[in-house]
Amino acid sequence: MTTDRPLRVLLADDEHLIRGALAALLALEEDLVVVAEAASGPEALAMARAHRPDVAVLDLQMPGADGVKVATALRAELPDCRTMIVTSHGRPGHLKRALAAGVRGFVPKTVSARRLAEIIRTVHAGNRYVDPELAADAISAGDSPLTAREAEVLELAADGAPVAEIAERASLSQGTVRNYLSSAASKIGAENRHTAVRLARERGWV
Amino acid sequence: MTTDRPLRVLLADDEHLIRGALAALLALEEDLVVVAEAASGPEALAMARAHRPDVAVLDLQMPGADGVKVATALRAELPDCRTMIVTSHGRPGHLKRALAAGVRGFVPKTVSARRLAEIIRTVHAGNRYVDPELAADAISAGDSPLTAREAEVLELAADGAPVAEIAERASLSQGTVRNYLSSAASKIGAENRHTAVRLARERGWV
DNA sequence: GGCCTGCCATGACGTTTGTCATGAGCAGTG
DNA sequence: CACTGCTCATGACAAACGTCATGGCAGGCC
Numbered sequence: 001m002t003t004d005r006p007l008r009v010l011l012a013d014d015e016h017l018i019r020g021a022l023a024a025l026l027a028l029e030e031d032l033v034v035v036a037e038a039a040s041g042p043e044a045l046a047m048a049r050a051h052r053p054d055v056a057v058l059d060l061q062m063p064g065a066d067g068v069k070v071a072t073a074l075r076a077e078l079p080d081c082r083t084m085i086v087t088s089h090g091r092p093g094h095l096k097r098a099l100a101a102g103v104r105g106f107v108p109k110t111v112s113a114r115r116l117a118e119i120i121r122t123v124h125a126g127n128r129y130v131d132p133e134l135a136a137d138a139i140s141a142g143d144s145p146l147t148a149r150e151a152e153v154l155e156l157a158a159d160g161a162p163v164a165e166i167a168e169r170a171s172l173s174q175g176t177v178r179n180y181l182s183s184a185a186s187k188i189g190a191e192n193r194h195t196a197v198r199l200a201r202e203r204g205w206v
Numbered sequence: 207m208t209t210d211r212p213l214r215v216l217l218a219d220d221e222h223l224i225r226g227a228l229a230a231l232l233a234l235e236e237d238l239v240v241v242a243e244a245a246s247g248p249e250a251l252a253m254a255r256a257h258r259p260d261v262a263v264l265d266l267q268m269p270g271a272d273g274v275k276v277a278t279a280l281r282a283e284l285p286d287c288r289t290m291i292v293t294s295h296g297r298p299g300h301l302k303r304a305l306a307a308g309v310r311g312f313v314p315k316t317v318s319a320r321r322l323a324e325i326i327r328t329v330h331a332g333n334r335y336v337d338p339e340l341a342a343d344a345i346s347a348g349d350s351p352l353t354a355r356e357a358e359v360l361e362l363a364a365d366g367a368p369v370a371e372i373a374e375r376a377s378l379s380q381g382t383v384r385n386y387l388s389s390a391a392s393k394i395g396a397e398n399r400h401t402a403v404r405l406a407r408e409r410g411w412v
Numbered sequence: 413g414g415c416c417t418g419c420c421a422t423g424a425c426g427t428t429t430g431t432c433a434t435g436a437g438c439a440g441t442g
Numbered sequence: 443c444a445c446t447g448c449t450c451a452t453g454a455c456a457a458a459c460g461t462c463a464t465g466g467c468a469g470g471c472c
Contacts, residue, residue, distance in 0.1 A: 015294060015315035017322060021227030039316075088221060088294065109221035110245075116223060147418065160400030163459070176420055182460055192428095192460080194366030194400050353448060368428075382450050388430055398430080398458090 006033040007124055010053035012044035012070065013086070014062045018109075022057075025113035032117060041065025045073055053081055055124050057116075060087035060094055068097045075102040082123045086116070092138040093204015095130065105129045138204070146205055150184040153177055155206045158197050212239040213330055216259035218250035218276065219292070220268045224315075228263075231319035238323060247271025251279055259287055261330050263322075266293035266300055274300070274307050281308040288329045292322070298344040299410015301336065311335045350411040356390040359383055361412045364403050 009026060011034050013019040023034045036051040038044035041064035048056055056074055058067035065073075071083040084105025085098050095106050105123040107116065108131055119129045146154065156166045163181075167174040181193045188205075190196035200206045215232060217240050219225040229240045242257040244250035247270035254262055262280055264273035271279075277289040290311025291304050304312050311329040313322065314337055325335045350357065362372045369387075373380045387399045394411075396402035406412045 016318050017292070017315040018224050018227065020319050021224065021231045024231055025227045086223070109223045112222050113226050149419065160396075160398055160404060162397065173421055175422060178458095178460065179421085179462095180419095182462095185460085190366075191368065192366055198366060355449065370428090378449095379451060381452060384428095384430065385432095385450085388432090391430085 007031055007055065007121065008033055008035045008051070008053045009120060010034075010036045010038070010044065010048055010051065010056040010081075012038040012041075012047075012056065012062060012067070013059040014039045015059070022113070022116075026117060026120075029117045032120065039063075041067075041070050044070050045077075048074055048078060048081060052078060055120050056081055056083045057120065058083060058085050060085050060089075060098075068094070068101045068103070071098065071103045072101040082126075084119070084123050084129075090131065090134040090137065091202070091204045092134075093201075093206070095134055095138045096204060099130075106134060107131050108134060145187045146184055146200070150180050150187070151200075151206055153180040154184045154193070154197060154200055157181060157193050158201075158206065160194070213237055213261065213327065214239055214241045214257070214259045215326060216240075216242045216244070216250065216254055216257065216262040216287075218244040218247075218253070218262065218268065218273070219265040220245045221265070228319070228322075232323060232326075234319075235323045238326065245269075247273075247276050250276050251283075254280055254284060254287060258284060261326050262287055262289045263326065264289060264291050266291050266295075266304075274303050274309070277304065277309045278307040288332075290325070290329050290335075296337065296340040296343070297408065297410050298340075299407075299412075301340055301344045302410060305336075312340060313337045314340060344410075348409075350406075350409075351393045352390055352406070352411055356386050356393070357406075357412060359386040360390050360399070360403060360406055363387060363399050364407075364412065366400070 009032055011019055011023055013022070016039065019037055019039070023037060026032050026034055035053055036047040038047045041062045044056070044058060044062070058070050060067040067085045071085070074081050074083055083103050084107070085103050086107055086109055087094065088109050090108050098106050105119055105128065107119055107129070122129050153166060153170055156169050163174050163177050167177045170177065185193050185196040188196045188199050190199055215238055217225055217229055219228070222245065225243055225245070229243060232238050232240055241259055242253040244253045247268045250262070250264060264276050266273040273291045277291070280287050280289055289309050290313070291309050292313055292315055293300065294315050296314050301312050311325055311334065313325055313335070328335045352360065359372060359376055362375050369380050369383050373383045376383065391399050391402040394402045394405050396405055403412070
């Protein structure tokens, strides 16, 4: 384990308080150096392009583009840059999306800074790290039983829109939309589509 | 401004990463000292009883009891302890609840640590501080136009329950429930009760 | 090639809604 | 006291919704 070259980190979090504090704490680690900070998704991308960090630590919820979107873009633009997600609310679905996007680390904000530094090193070494508790949640939540279209229609129904509007936005007939919503709700075990939306959200299926 | 006696601060946040980082940053301020940390509502209360801080900095969302509940309890038990809320997602309703509970500071986590330290001093001096943007949101959201029963029924409708169930839980007839939901939705300006629930939540009316 | 599954649609049916009119009891206010 | 607003209820009607049966059409698999 040579420490000849410091590990360059990009920090992206819209909460200034946390980002600053985090940067200060990570600076205490000998082998880590925070080369850039960002407060939004697009800014994170721009910073990554400019500074080419070894590891990008991304908050899940950021204005502009969320952590997973940023990770996807980074994977395409800077394949050498490892990405990891830090989040407050670890929903199973987020974890899945993140792993699919090539994210190599997924940790809740309940870990300590020291532990985070360790995980950053782990990720940089090419390994993966997923918080055990979040992983357990994801496994217990299981895979989505919904087909692609069911999930799509359910998502459009998320804000309480009437069937007519969903049909228009999905370019489907109203009858088809009703059928999809019906089958989605029965698969999920919900009485109606609204509770179906809620449950699907909780389980990370939308 | 004499610095004879340091300002004793209690820090409560369930996210270890943030709490630790925050403690480190606040420790840099000459006149502040973090005398206790807590990761949950009940723990925050216990710590406050034990250490009697001058100012309690509380996260809004914590397991056990949220920041506002803790502030309410502190107000009763330790009237000399000023309380302030720090939050990621500043909903207008939270602000109102907080102020009603006697909280003297309400800031989003997007502020810098230095700014937070200033606000802690402001609050300790007996003044109030509310983030201007959150205040503007709260004002623009206005007061709830809903009557007590309308709000109650709307809340019961929050999880997508059918009218029959709401009627039973509220001990009302189904027709009455429909009427209340209808009037609530029209007051809010929503197409149906589900969007009404969503909007009311956003504005802090439920 | 058959078979299955997912995708899309239509039509029909009964149920659940949203909406409106209407009314009665009951508080608080000018 | 009259007035207003909230509460609760009923009945009725149209619209929206959930469910089912049915069918065509694509793609993957034995």
